[in-house]
Amino acid sequence: MALLDRISPGTDIESDDSSFQTSPADSILPLQPRNNHRYKFFTRRIRLRARDESPKLLTRKLVRSAVIVLFITALAVVTWLALVLTVANRLRIPIPNNGLQQILRTYGAPNTTSPADPTWLEGFSEDILPVPCHSHNDYWHRVPLYEGLAAGCVSTEADIWIGNLPDGQADLFIGHNSKSLTQSRTLRSLYLDPLKDILSHQQLNMSASLDTSAKAQQTLLDTTSPVGVFSMSPNTSLVLLLDFKTNGEETWPTVLAQLDDLRSQGWLTTWTPTEGIVQRPLTIVASGDAPFNSIIANDTYRDIFYDAPLTNLTIDTPYNTNNSYYASTSLSKAIGRVGSWKLGAGQKATITSQVQRAKELDLKSRYWDTPAWPVGWRNRVWENLMELSAEVLNVDDLIAAARWDWQMCVVAGVNICNS
Numbered sequence: 001m002a003l004l005d006r007i008s009p010g011t012d013i014e015s016d017d018s019s020f021q022t023s024p025a026d027s028i029l030p031l032q033p034r035n036n037h038r039y040k041f042f043t044r045r046i047r048l049r050a051r052d053e054s055p056k057l058l059t060r061k062l063v064r065s066a067v068i069v070l071f072i073t074a075l076a077v078v079t080w081l082a083l084v085l086t087v088a089n090r091l092r093i094p095i096p097n098n099g100l101q102q103i104l105r106t107y108g109a110p111n112t113t114s115p116a117d118p119t120w121l122e123g124f125s126e127d128i129l130p131v132p133c134h135s136h137n138d139y140w141h142r143v144p145l146y147e148g149l150a151a152g153c154v155s156t157e158a159d160i161w162i163g164n165l166p167d168g169q170a171d172l173f174i175g176h177n178s179k180s181l182t183q184s185r186t187l188r189s190l191y192l193d194p195l196k197d198i199l200s201h202q203q204l205n206m207s208a209s210l211d212t213s214a215k216a217q218q219t220l221l222d223t224t225s226p227v228g229v230f231s232m233s234p235n236t237s238l239v240l241l242l243d244f245k246t247n248g249e250e251t252w253p254t255v256l257a258q259l260d261d262l263r264s265q266g267w268l269t270t271w272t273p274t275e276g277i278v279q280r281p282l283t284i285v286a287s288g289d290a291p292f293n294s295i296i297a298n299d300t301y302r303d304i305f306y307d308a309p310l311t312n313l314t315i316d317t318p319y320n321t322n323n324s325y326y327a328s329t330s331l332s333k334a335i336g337r338v339g340s341w342k343l344g345a346g347q348k349a350t351i352t353s354q355v356q357r358a359k360e361l362d363l364k365s366r367y368w369d370t371p372a373w374p375v376g377w378r379n380r381v382w383e384n385l386m387e388l389s390a391e392v393l394n395v396d397d398l399i400a401a402a403r404w405d406w407q408m409c410v411v412a413g414v415n416i417c418n419s
Contacts, residue, residue, distance in 0.1 A: 096127035100150040107143045110189035119197040124205075125229060130154045130236045132392045133401045134366060139174045141398070144190045149229060151402035155239035155392055159288075160187055162251040170254050191240060192258060195229075199267050199281055202227050206234070226267055228281035237269055239325070241285045241307065248291035259284065259303070268303040271322055285325045296323045310334065310365055313357045321362035326392075329354075330369040331381075338371060343384045351388045364391035372396060 095101060099121030110116040134155035135141070135148030148156045160172045161181055172187040206227050227234035244251050262268055262282060269283040286295060287307035295306050296318075308319035310329035319327065331338065334354060335347040343351070351367075358365040367390060371378045382393055382401070395401035 097123075098126040098128065099124035100128070100146060103146050104143050104150060107146065109184070111184045115189060116194055119194040120201040122205075124198065124201065125149065125231045128152050128230060128232060130230050130233050131402045133398070134239070134241070134392045134394045135398060136368065136394050136396050137176060139185070139190060140176070140396075144174075145194055147398055149238075151398035152230070153395070153398060153402060154236060155241060156191075157241045157243060158187060158191055159243045159245050160251065160255070162246045162254055172251070172254055172258060187242070188258060192262065195238075195240070195282060196261055196265075198229055199226065199262075199265070202229060202231070202234075202281075205231075226265070226281050235279070237279050237281060237283045239283045239285055241287055241326070242290070244286060244288040244290045246289065248289040249294065251289075252291055252294045255286075255304070263303060269305075271302045271305075273300060277321060283325060287326075287328070292318075292323075307366075308361075308363060310354050310358060310367075313354075313361060313363075317361070319361065319363065324361075324363055326366050327354075327358040327361070327363040328366040328368060331367040332369055334367065338377075338381060342380050348384065348388060351385070351390070355389050355391075358391075359389075366390070366392050366394055368394040370394060375400075 102121050103118055106118065108114075108117045128150070129152055131152040131154065133151070133153040134157065135151075135153045136157055137159070138144055138148050138156040139158055141147040144158075145156060158174055159176055160174065161178065163171060163173050163181065165171050165183060173181040173183075174185045174187060174190050175181045203226055225235075228236050229238050230236050242255065259268065267281050269280045270278050272278075284304045285307050286304050290306065292306050295302065295304055302323065305325035306319065306323055308317075308324040308327040310327040311334055313319065313327060335343070335350050338347070355365045367385060370381050370385070379400075382395075385393060393401060
């Protein structure tokens with residue numbers, strides 16, 4: 001029989017619960033929360049906390065949080081400063097206590113009635129090792145000539161302009177442009193006279209250090225090569241680069257005349273056909289509008305050398321060690337724009353070729369117009385030039401160039417090389 005046939009009419013299948021046994025009501029366990037006492041405890045705490053969250057309490061919490069944040073920030077700043085100072089102190093080369101440092105502290109600039117003072121003090125250049133840097137536009141420094149010497153730079157630069165004093169006498173004035181010229185700032189007052197005094201004392205100081213009679217000391221001075229400005233490297237010659245800013249032919253005779261005192265003492269590096277180059281304490285190099293034809297006009301004796309164009313040292317070049325000393329050029333002119341904080345492979349190859357060509361001619365390569373800022377970029381270019389064997393580094397920041405590890409000039413975002 002079919003299932004539907006077994007169901008009598010009127011029977012409600014869904015309501016038929018005859019087959020289910022209903023349990024007594026008291027046998028059913030009521031639903032109760034777990035850990036009822038804990039539930040009540042936390043509920044009570046939440047209610048009390050909500051009731052106690054007054055504006056005053058919130059203010060106290062905010063103040064407390066702010067104090068904690070400020071304390072942590074201050075601690076971080078102090079730690080950062082301590083790191084910078086510690087690294088700076090470890091990297092800084094101690095400043096020597098010598099005559100040059102005393103001069104920097106007490107220097108009096110020359111004026112129309114009195115010369116620069118002092119120009120030499122005992123222990124003048126003790127503890128200074130020469131470094132291959134060129135003090136670019138040296139006269140811009142607070143103490144021209146002496147700041148470069150104190151840093152150990154072996155080369156310094158003076159821009160010279162021919163002009164007349166009020167009495168009509170021709171003189172060579174120092175400055176970057178014609179508007180900056182003054183009667184008191186001349187080649188003699190800022191460079192030649194101080195150098196004459198420095199070298200005079202250096203010779204006497206050298207002979208006095210020997211335990212001999214005065215006659216023997218004078219004989220020694222007459223028969224030995226003169227010493228230079230650096231006591232720790234007496235054979236190092238200081239380069240004085242004269243950048244001619246006015247017509248070379250008009251300026252040349254006055255330059256020759258003003259070098260007479262140094263020339264007569266035998267303190268200038270010279271060239272003759274018989275002896276070739278004879279290095280002396282001071283090497284004079286002429287740049288800018290200097291007349292090359294005037295330099296080579298005397299074929300028996302020269303004591304002024306040319307700053308040859310580094311990018312024009314062809315096979316048949318007239319520039320060589322007989323008439324030139326430096327071979328210089330603008331960095332951007334030589335290799336184009338310096339980007340990405342370093343020199344590209346092609347730029348390095350160009351510099352290598354130029355430097356090598358200068359060496360073949362016994363000339364010292366120098367690149368000017370190098371980046372000055374940012375500091376990291378400048379230092380990277382300096383490193384590249386030295387790695388590529390450029391002979392001398394053209395610098396404005398003397399302290400950073402001569403007294404620091406360039407790779408460590410920036411510590412925790414702070415430039416520490418200017419102290």
